[in-house]
Amino acid sequence: MVVDTPVRGADRTQNIRDIVVQAVCAVMLVVAGLQLFAPLVHPAILALLTLAPWVLLVMVLFGNGAYLLNGPKGHTVVLGTFALPVVLFLGTVLQWHMIDWRGPVSWAVGSAVGFAMLATMADASAQAARPDVVRNVRAGNWLGVLIAGALLGWSALTLINAGGPSRPADAHGVTIARKWVSGGKSHTPYFVFANAPDLGITDFVAPSGLFRRSAPGDRVCLVIHTGVLGWRWYDVAERTACGDPVWGLHTG
16 A cells, blocks of 8 residues: 555645655654664664554545545555565564563554554545545555555564663573574574573574574574563673673673
């Protein structure tokens, strides 16, 4: 589902507003995209970005037809509701390996329902304001809205959990029993530990550099963090991290 401008070139003010909105959206996508490569942006800032698609729908709801959901094909796209949620979600999955994933999932379901309700109201409002415009509506668009809402919910709560005050991390020296790489396009590296604590996880995502340098039998450091909402996530680091006071670790 996308947000379109129903008329292009007829209103100078509208055109300027479109350009500003597109520029802001591009900046937000770049900021969110940095998280795909390294934790360069504070989680609290990224959490604020999850509000942007909601603001977009509010613009449609109160825009009196200035913006439409699923406008005619070929009209200028102001912002897609998919791009930012997907990028934010991928960034959270890559940077925060959740142990307690059920908490974010419950919020994701609620967010999906709320996002779909707001999109429905916005769509009805825009359609009533511009009945002359033939829209490009497909059934899959509403499935996309639900998915986008779910991704926003997961990302927002995961980022809030990681960005707030957290407890000192727990560090565990563990021995690599096996390492492997997933198939498909992702090729994600994993460690299986011989003496990992009972976390309900058997395969742990490994940093690519550490994966290449390590072999079965080597010892590394499994670091378990607990965020402000009480949800845990883990990192795998060099074995020296278990004794590094910079991490603020409790060694287990």
